Every structure is written in structure tokens, then in C-alpha cells.
Amino acid sequence: MAGQSVLTPQSEDFPKWYQDVVAKAEMADNGPVRGTMVIRPYGYSIWERMQSEIDTRIKRAGAQNAYFPLFIPESYLSKEAAHVEGFSPELAVVTHAGGEELAEPIVVRPTSETVIGEFMAKWIQSYRDLPLLLNQWANVVRWELRPRLFLRSSEFLWQEGHTAHADAADASAYAMKIHLEVYNDFLEKVLAVPTYLGIKPPSERFAGATNTMTCEGMMRDGKALQMATSHELGQNFARAFDIYFQNEEGQAALCFTTSWGSSTRLVGGLIMAHGDDHGLVLPPHIAPIQAVVIAVRDAEDVNAACASLIATLGRADVRSSLDRGRGSFGRRVTDWEIKGVPVRIEVGPRDLAQGLVSIVRRDTGEKLAVPLNDVDTTVVSLLETMQEEMFVGARAFRDSRTRDVTTLEEAVEAAESGFARLAWDLVGEKGEARLKTEALTVRCLQRADGSIPADEREEGLIAIIAKSY
RNA sequence: CGGGCUGUAGCGCAGCUUGGUAGCGCGCUGCGUUCGGGACGCAGAGGUCCCGGGUUCAAAUCCCGGCAGCCCGACCA
Structure with a gap:
């Protein structure tokens, strides 16, 4: 059985590999x-760690x-034309409740701009209430035809910010702040x-937004995944929901709103950004278990050494877990590899006799x-090294699969294996159709x-072109 | 919604052509030997064969009708 792979190799069938993992x-x-x-x-537990890291940054x-209801009156959605048009194909609508047909159907929230807008209008009176x-x-x-x-x-689970x-200018600066200091910082550091x-071209913009910013990551198969987005909503929702405030001059003025979100899709992105043929590879900062202590066999002296190591690691703030010597060694090793635990500490009688243990890095x-x-x-310094090297490695991989091109045809070719960078002037609506x-x-x-432009009409913009999830 | 495929044990499948009382691998349970890269032996448990109807002495197998899922074509965090 040794050497037989447990997972479908990535090169053979990447989607199958993903399902297997x-x-x-x-x-x-x-x-x-x-x-x-x-x-x-x-x-x-991985999602919980993401939540905790993102939540800290948001605060x-x-x-x-705050919390707003799951159920939204259908009439709310209709108040913003582009919004309802964008979302209607994927809405789940409640028509019956309490044993009766409802007078007005209730929508299960696909996002909460509308309800939150309604309450913002209520809560905001003066410029002193802003932002x-x-x-x-x-x-x-959001009803999906092709789920994964x-x-x-x-x-799905997510976080949605609404401001x-x-x-x-203030709205736009805040959306940018979230994008860089919450999302991008989280993605890179954690x-x-x-x-x-960058910003989405108008065709890919959020329904109802005036501008959408995105963080695009590259997966191991060279495809792109949108990992978080931040939207400037202009006054579209403020107008639809009467979000007015009294300015310093005592006049009524419409607010500018933003929204921004990241979801459990991040878990999928994490899997596909770092995983290899042996399974998940978790960066230490996100790993629920950073080090697993494996007793090579279920013997008294080995177990005692393991217990002592777990205690030591705990004092060093390393999230660790003990694998007692039940079942075959190889099997247990493979299982921990699939789960992507960054560091494996093997404790066996042979090493122990010399006062040693074996430490194995999951990434290399x-x-x-x-x-x-x-x-x-x-272990503490190894975890930091791995965190850094995983980022550097992922960046090198991404760069090696990103190509500067000068024509649409070249872009199509480059996107077979990664991303293409092409002048936006050379794309346009026609190019997008192609x-x-x-x-x-x-x-x-x-x-x-590489910085984020204010809008798509700026001179000299580069379009990043790819297949995407 | 259009085209192709599949529903049999927890998972993956064979059996169906040519009807005859339900099988394999993995996993699971128990005992024992093992344990430094997916261990092995012995003994077990586990099934409305997707659903409904029909043909037949007899249907997983043949016929009809449903339902569900998967893959490929237009949106999305």
C-alpha cells in the first residue's frame, strides 16, 4: 500500500483533487x-479563525x-433597480408561512444593503451621526445552479460591512481602507x-454599486478566485432608502454608502491556493492545529514525553494536538498531512533514547x-519561517504564471495556465465579449x-485576464 | 432550461445483455499480533437493489411512468 496516493493528483484532475481534499x-x-x-x-474551526482575524481588523x-434579519420584504429589493435586477435570478422567496399564503412575499437575504439602508435612514439624523x-x-x-x-x-456564511x-471622498476612502487594511492584510499576513x-470593470460590478474593488488570488491550477470585495455604492441606496442627514449648514443631504464582504469561499481559496498532492497545506497563522505531536508507538515513556511536549508547546502559545500511538504510524502521518497541519513532531523510542524528536515541515x-x-x-521560529516562506512561494508561483501580453489572442493563450496582463485600452467591451x-x-x-485606480476611465490601466471560479 | 451519463451496504463499484433467493474493495465492530511513511490474521455487523405500476411461478435484471443526482453550455461571494 505504501506510496499509493490517497488523493487524485492535482495534475490529473484538479476539481477532483479539491473534492477529495x-x-x-x-x-x-x-x-x-x-x-x-x-x-x-x-x-x-478554520472558518472560526478567519472570522476572528477579520473581525479584529474590522473593529x-x-x-x-450588529445583526439584521434573515427575512427581507420583497418590496425592499425592488427599491434599487440595478440591485433587484442583478439578484432576482438567485433569490429564494418565501410565499407561504404560518400555514397561509403571504400577502407580500418575503425574500431570504442574498445580501443586506436594503434592510440596513432602511434602518440607516432611521438612525441617521445629522452629520454628527456620520460616518x-x-x-x-x-x-x-443565493440560489446556485452549479454548486461547489x-x-x-x-x-453561505459571510461578513458584510455597511457604512x-x-x-x-470619505466613503471612497473608507472602502479603500477596508480593502487594504482588513482584506488584503488578512489575505497576505494570515x-x-x-x-x-484592482477595480472590477463595469460588466463585473456589484448590482447597485458605482465601483467595486476586488482582491484576486491565484489558485494552484492558475485560475483566479475573488477572495473579497468592497463596493462604493454612491448615493444609489441612499436615494432608494432616503438616507438623508442634516449637514453643518442645516441643509438636508444624501449620504454616500459602501458595502464590503468576505465569505466561507475563503476556505475554498485557502485550500486551492496552497494545497498539494498530499492534501491541505495550512499557513501557521490560520491553522487550528499548528503542531501535532505523534507518538510513534503507544508506550509509557513515549506517551510521557508527548504529554510533556504538549504542555511545553501550550506555554509557548503553539496550538498543538496529541496523536497517541493507536493505529499504524504511516496511516496517522498521512491523515495529518491531508489536514495540512504545519508541523509534525514525531516522538519515538529510537530518537528519545538520544533525547531527540523529529520535526517535519508540512510545506517542504x-x-x-x-x-x-x-x-x-x-517550533515557534519554524512556524514564523513557514508563514513567511509560504507567502513568498505563493507569490513566486503567481508571478511565474502571470504574463504581460499585447494582444487579446496572446491573453487567451496566457490564460490557459495563469493570468494575462493586457492594456485595458486594448480590451474594451468588444474585447470582453471575445x-x-x-x-x-x-x-x-x-x-x-499595481495600485487601485479610482475608476475605469483612468489612463494607462492594466486588465488582469483569467479563467475564474 | 437544452445535450450526455448514473441511481445496488457508510464510500467506490460489479451483477442487468441471457430473470432463479445479494456480491467485491475500502471503511466499520471484536480479539490478537503490530506501529520510524496508508500493517496483518481470525471472527463479525451492515441492503425497502431510487420510487410507483406492469409482465412472470419468479424481477436488482424485462416494460411503462415518475423522482433524484452527476458532467457539459447563459449569472454569482
Whole structure:
């Protein structure tokens, strides 16, 4: 059995590999209703760590958490024309409740701009109430025809921020702040995923937004995944929901609003950004278990050494877990690899006799013999090294698969294996239509230096073109 | 919604052509030997063969009608 692979190799069938990992790492199962998802404890613990990291950053940016209802009157959605048009194909609508047909159908929220807009209008009186910075953690429903666990499910978990500002500049600056200091910082520092930042072309904009910013990550198969988005909504929703305030001159003025979100899709992105043929590879900062201590065999002295190591690692703030010597060694090693635990510490009689343990890195497979007394300091510094190297490695991979091109035809070719960078002037609406026939899209527009432009009419913008999830 | 495929044990499948009382691998349970890269032996448990109807002495198998799922074509975090 040795050497036989447990997972479908990525090179053979990437989607199958993804499904295998999700199942075998015990991340999630399909729910009974098509498109729904059961998130299993291991997958959920990763999501919880994401929530905690993102939530901390959101609060640092000044927003407060609140909760708005799952059920939204259908009439609310209709108040913003582009919004309802964009979302109507994927709405789940409640027509019956309490044993009767409802007078007005109720929509299960696909996003909460409308309800929150209604309440912002109520709560905002004067410029002193601005900016109003809200966030909520919730589930939302967008009916999916082609669901995939974490990446596209009919119900998913997310965080949605909603803010109101006195002027366009303040709204735009705040959306940018969230985008850089919450999303991009989280993606780079915690998930070790490098991104291309930019704005969506008008065709890809959020329904009802005046501008949409995105963080695009590259997966191991070269396809793009939108990992978070931030929208400037202009006065579209303020107008629809009468979000007025009295300015310093005593006149009524319309607010400018923003919204921004990140979801359980991040879990899928994490899997696909770092995973290899042996399974998940988790960056230490996100890993629920950073180090697993494996007893090579279930013997008294081995178990005692393991217990002592767990205690030591705990004092060093390393999230660790013990694998007692039940079952075959190889099997247990494989199982922990599939789950992507960054560091494996093997404790066996042979090493122990010399006062050593074996420490193995999940990302490189590198194996070190380390004296018992040095385990905590070694692991702590190793985890930081791995976090950094995983980011650098992912960035090198992304860069190696990103090509500057000068024609649409070259872009199509380059997007076979990664991203193409092409002058936005050379794309335009016609180019987008051409790309669509090749199942390609403009993922984002950015300035030549990689920064985020204010709008798509700026001179000299670069379009990042790729296949996407 | 259009085209192709599949529903048999927890999972993956064979059996169906040519009807005859339900099988394999993995997993699971118990005991024992093992354990430094997916261990092995022995003994077990587990099935409305997707649903409904029909043909037949007899249907997983043949016929009719449903339902569900998967893959490929237009949207989305």
C-alpha cells in the first residue's frame, strides 16, 4: 500500500483533487438540499479563525457589529433597480408561512444593503451621526445552479460591512481602507495568499454599486478566485432608502454608502491556493492545529514525553494536538498531512533514547532532529519561517504564471495556465465579449504599479485576464 | 432550461445483455499480533437493489411512468 496516493493528483484532475481534499480532510459534506453545505468541525474551526482575524481588523477600522434579519420584504429589493435586477435570478422567496399564503412575499437575504439602508435612514439624523460604520456576520442565500463546496453554495456564511458617509471622498476612502487594511492584510499576513488588487470593470460590478474593488488570488491550477470585495455604492441606496442627514449648514443631504464582504469561499481559496498532492497545506497563522505531536508507538515513556511536549508547546502559545500511538504510524502521518497541519513532531523510542524528536515541515517535507529541550523555540521560529516562506512561494508561483501580453489572442493563450496582463485600452467591451467566448473574464483593472485606480476611465490601466471560479 | 451519463451496504463499484433467493474493495465492530511513511490474521455487523405500476411461478435484471443526482453550455461571494 505504501506510496499509493490517497488523493487524485492535482495534475490529473484538479476539481477532483479539491473534492477529495474537502472530504478526506473532513472539511465539509453536501447538505440534503442541493447546493447546501454542512461544515464539519475541522472546516469550521478554520472558518472560526478567519472570522476572528477579520473581525479584529474590522473593529480596528472602527466598524461595530450588529445583526439584521434573515427575512427581507420583497418590496425592499425592488427599491434599487440595478440591485433587484442583478439578484432576482438567485433569490429564494418565501410565499407561504404560518400555514397561509403571504400577502407580500418575503425574500431570504442574498445580501443586506436594503434592510440596513432602511434602518440607516432611521438612525441617521445629522452629520454628527456620520460616518455610521456597521458590520454583520450572517448567512445569506443565493440560489446556485452549479454548486461547489465552499466556492459556490446556495447558502453561505459571510461578513458584510455597511457604512454611510457625508461625502463621496470619505466613503471612497473608507472602502479603500477596508480593502487594504482588513482584506488584503488578512489575505497576505494570515492566509499567505498574494493578491492582485484592482477595480472590477463595469460588466463585473456589484448590482447597485458605482465601483467595486476586488482582491484576486491565484489558485494552484492558475485560475483566479475573488477572495473579497468592497463596493462604493454612491448615493444609489441612499436615494432608494432616503438616507438623508442634516449637514453643518442645516441643509438636508444624501449620504454616500459602501458595502464590503468576505465569505466561507475563503476556505475554498485557502485550500486551492496552497494545497498539494498530499492534501491541505495550512499557513501557521490560520491553522487550528499548528503542531501535532505523534507518538510513534503507544508506550509509557513515549506517551510521557508527548504529554510533556504538549504542555511545553501550550506555554509557548503553539496550538498543538496529541496523536497517541493507536493505529499504524504511516496511516496517522498521512491523515495529518491531508489536514495540512504545519508541523509534525514525531516522538519515538529510537530518537528519545538520544533525547531527540523529529520535526517535519508540512510545506517542504523537510525533517529535523531536534533536542527535546529545544522543541518549543524551534517550533515557534519554524512556524514564523513557514508563514513567511509560504507567502513568498505563493507569490513566486503567481508571478511565474502571470504574463504581460499585447494582444487579446496572446491573453487567451496566457490564460490557459495563469493570468494575462493586457492594456485595458486594448480590451474594451468588444474585447470582453471575445474573452467570454473563451470562458475568460477581466478579473480586475489596476494601475501599472499595481495600485487601485479610482475608476475605469483612468489612463494607462492594466486588465488582469483569467479563467475564474 | 437544452445535450450526455448514473441511481445496488457508510464510500467506490460489479451483477442487468441471457430473470432463479445479494456480491467485491475500502471503511466499520471484536480479539490478537503490530506501529520510524496508508500493517496483518481470525471472527463479525451492515441492503425497502431510487420510487410507483406492469409482465412472470419468479424481477436488482424485462416494460411503462415518475423522482433524484452527476458532467457539459447563459449569472454569482
